[in-house]
Amino acid sequence: LLGCILIHETSQGIASGKIVETEAYLHDDPASHSFKGKTQRNSVMFGSAGHAYVYFTYGMHHCFNVVTNREGIGEAVLIRALEPLEGIELMKQRRGTADIYELCNGPAKLVEALGITREHNGSSLGRGPLRIVVPKEKRYFQIARTQRVGISKGAHLKLRFIIKGNGFVSRQ
DNA sequence: GGAACGATTGAT
């Protein structure tokens, strides 16, 4: 997913960005919402790959994931940061800041910047207003791997991936 | 039915 473009088209306009930071949540991973089995909240994680898993957290934020394994296996990748491309002004408006580095440098921030809501939970990302485009050009960037952010269980696993040297990641 | 917690953010 790193280097792919996440796009959301609404009546307000188009907003998009390049994915520069991700975290993997595996089926046998104690930090994953799917670890203890299927529930109403995480059911989308157990669906087929290429769909959006959007969840509400901390009483005020939403996070966006891409379901990544086949039906029946609950796995997803959390999108943690984007490098803003189209719709910068719209994103500034939605985020309430003029600092482009503060638009999409965090999982709940990019959700707000792109106008993603819980209504998108379960929607397909191949086509439609919310979609991911895979660039055809060769990828030249290097990928760095670190521990994940903000978790206690499974904290030692290095399942956070960032585009090396990119200035739009959520933290150094 | 009730309590504790959380894949965060922004202010102090």
Add this chain to the structure above:
DNA sequence: TCAATCGTTCCT
């Protein structure tokens, strides 16, 4: 370092 804020999960 800490408050905001509420749905989900887990316990009784």
